[in-house]
Amino acid sequence: MDIRSSLASLGYSHARNVAAPDPEASSSSYLASAVENFQDTVRGGEEAAKGAMLGTVDPHALVEALANTELAVETAVAVRNKVVEAYQQILQMPV
Template sequence: MVPFSNAAAAYANAAGQGLRSATKPAETDGPAFGDVLKEAAESAIDTMHRGEAMTAKGVLGKADLSDVVNAVTNAEMTLQAVVNVRDRVISAYQEILRMPM
């Protein structure tokens, strides 16, 4: 039979190792998650600006109609993608809130 003090010490040691590894960020070869999100957001904003600029050129008669339609379609698809990602993030956050502590 294992003495209680040995079992408690082993448990504390294991818990301490888990905390140390949890607080140390994992090293990866790829870009940081925040950088990926920042790049995606900037790309979406640029696409929306191009759609807006092309629409303004179309109103002034300085752009081909097919270019305007393509730019607006790209902007619309980008907006739908952003809304879908937002919905997924909110859903994941709500799921985390429902988890028992």
């Protein structure tokens, strides 16, 4: 058996065992989880940058951490823009 196919089957079995999101879960807990994940991502980028300045982190890990941080910030900005757009549309509604 090829190593790639065994890794793929392992990943597939892991993905099947991951619980699906609960439709009954509150949106506030989902939002809190998303904010916590965002904070962890940004904190990881900061730690990688500090480690790179001290010489304890290799450049590849730094680039990867900064790319993840950039993606998280771009996603947060896109969500913020959609919320502001929705708020502006609500303000324009006739009463």
